[in-house]
Amino acid sequence: MVDRMPSNLRLGLTGSKPDAQLRVEPMRSLSQATSSLKEGSSKIVVAMSVLLAMWLLMAPACLWAQSTAVLEVGKFSASQVGQALPDGWKPLTFKKIPKHTSYEVVKDGDVRVVKAVSEASASGLTKPVVIDPKEYPIVRWRWKIDNVLKGSDVALKEGDDFPARLYITFAYDPDKVSFGKKLKYKAGQALFGDIPIAALNYIWDTKATVDTIVENAYTDFAQMVVVESGTQKVGMWIDEERNIYEDYKKAFGEEPPMINGVAIMSDTDNTKERATAYYGDIIFKKAAQCSPQQAAGYLRNSLKPLPNPLSPRLRRVFLAFIPVAAYSAEVVTSATKAGSYGVFGERE
Numbered sequence: 001m002v003d004r005m006p007s008n009l010r011l012g013l014t015g016s017k018p019d020a021q022l023r024v025e026p027m028r029s030l031s032q033a034t035s036s037l038k039e040g041s042s043k044i045v046v047a048m049s050v051l052l053a054m055w056l057l058m059a060p061a062c063l064w065a066q067s068t069a070v071l072e073v074g075k076f077s078a079s080q081v082g083q084a085l086p087d088g089w090k091p092l093t094f095k096k097i098p099k100h101t102s103y104e105v106v107k108d109g110d111v112r113v114v115k116a117v118s119e120a121s122a123s124g125l126t127k128p129v130v131i132d133p134k135e136y137p138i139v140r141w142r143w144k145i146d147n148v149l150k151g152s153d154v155a156l157k158e159g160d161d162f163p164a165r166l167y168i169t170f171a172y173d174p175d176k177v178s179f180g181k182k183l184k185y186k187a188g189q190a191l192f193g194d195i196p197i198a199a200l201n202y203i204w205d206t207k208a209t210v211d212t213i214v215e216n217a218y219t220d221f222a223q224m225v226v227v228e229s230g231t232q233k234v235g236m237w238i239d240e241e242r243n244i245y246e247d248y249k250k251a252f253g254e255e256p257p258m259i260n261g262v263a264i265m266s267d268t269d270n271t272k273e274r275a276t277a278y279y280g281d282i283i284f285k286k287a288a289q290c291s292p293q294q295a296a297g298y299l300r301n302s303l304k305p306l307p308n309p310l311s312p313r314l315r316r317v318f319l320a321f322i323p324v325a326a327y328s329a330e331v332v333t334s335a336t337k338a339g340s341y342g343v344f345g346e347r348e
Contacts, residue, residue, distance in 0.1 A: 071136055073129055073262050074282030077112050079105040085125065086114060092124035097269050106278075108144075108237075114279040116164075116266035124167070124265030131259040131284055133170075137245035138287060141166060142280030144237045145204055151271035152206040154224050157217040163275035165265045166202040166227075166282070168244055173257035198257075200247055202240070204228040204277075213251050223251035237280070243287075259284075 079086040083105040093100060100123035106115045114125070145163040153159025199222040208214070208226045216222035225247055227240055248256035266277045 069136075069286035071129075071131065071284040072281070073127060073131075073284060074114075074141070074264075074279070076105060076114050076279065077281050079112055079114075081105055081107055081112060089125045089127045092126040092263050092265065094122060097122045099269070101266050101268075108278055111280070113142075114264065116264070116275075116277045116279065118163075118266040118268040118275045118277075120268055120272040120274075122161075122265070122267035122269040124165070124263045124267075126167070126261055126263035128261050129259060133245045133248065133256045133259055136284040136286055137243050138241060138285045139166075139168065139244050139282065140239070140241045140285065141282040142237055142239050143204070144278040145234055146276040147234060147274075148204070148206045148231055149268060149271050149273050149275060150206070151273060154203065154205050154208050154212075154214050154226065155217065158270050160217045161268045161271045161273070161275075162203045162205060163266055164204040164277040164279070165263075165267070166240075166279075167261070167263035167265065168200045168202075168259055169261035169263070170198045170248070170256055171258045171260035198222070198248075198252060200225055200244065200251060202227045202242060206230065213247070225251070237278075244284075 074086070074089075076086050084103055085091070086105060091100075099119075099121040101116055101118040101121045103114055103116050103125055105112055107113075108115075143164050143166075147163065149161050149163060151159055152161050201216065201222050201224045203224055203226060205226045206229065208229055210226055210229050212224075212226040214224045214226070216224055225242070227242065228238060244259070245256060262282060264279045264282075266275050268275050
């Protein structure tokens with residue numbers, strides 16, 4: 001059995017060399033044998049107890065890091081049924097589009113969400129925020145649609161309609177904008193006042209390939225990111241997660257400035273169709289803080305300065321189990337998760 005063990009465990013059991021053999025010396029008396037067995041069992045119990053304690057401490061630590069690294073931007077589940085505007089949100093409308101999409105907080109099952117109904121219309125709901133995309137690069141949200149749009153086409157102005165969108169807008173920061181973009185921004189600012197410098201537009205398209213990033217049909221100030229496409233998931237709640245920091249760099253080729261707004265929108269003003277969508281809670285979170293490798297290394301380093309109650313052999317066995325504890329902690333952590341011109345890509 002020893003020969004079939006991994007070498008690192010065999011080392012811990014058989015001595016300092018892989019080829020060393022277990023030595024069994026005859027006991028002088030039954031009492032000595034009993035005493036040795038008790039001593040060995042006690043050491044194993046101590047080792048396993050310490051291992052279990054470390055595992056129990058590690059998982060909550062990872063969970064705590066995750067739970068404290070979340071910004072709740074759209075807490076629709078806490079809104080009152082019948083509200084047209086969830087707390088902290090305001091209408092997003094466009095001067096050249098007189099017919100607006102209707103929004104209302106409804107119950108879907110046991111959860112409160114925002115329902116959007118668009119009939120040859122376009123408008124959204126928006127919330128001003130100040131978020132550093134380097135510190136909180138991950139956005140998570142839930143949505144569901146009742147239908148896709150037959151005439152939707154992300155590459156064409158006449159097809160620039162989608163049953164569901166999530167906008168992330170960015171503030172103007174002259175230190176993070178190219179010279180050409182500064183000139184465009186200044187021209188737009190003179191006409192329309194204080195406007196975002198850019199927007200990522202996460203959409204549910206009809207036929208474009210998922211993860212495609214396309215310049216908006218109206219302006220290069222907005223980039224369209226296809227998150228869902230087609231009819232396969234129609235009628236289902238879908239949980240989404242995107243890395244805004246990475247998406248911005250791919251879309252615009254530069255470091256992102258501060259996030260200054262979040263918006264949801266369902267629009268059908270170009271295609272003259274009808275769309276119904278539902279939006280769940282929206283959160284921003286920090287990138288993962290605790291990997292199994294980091295946790296295992298932390299445990300090993302933490303053990304070095306501590307008194308060693310174990311024999312060298314049992315200590316090596318114990319250390320060999322640390323990555324298993326680290327991986328188990330990761331499993332537990334994962335199981336608990338569950339009006340500016342051009343920027344919004346509409347005919348303002």
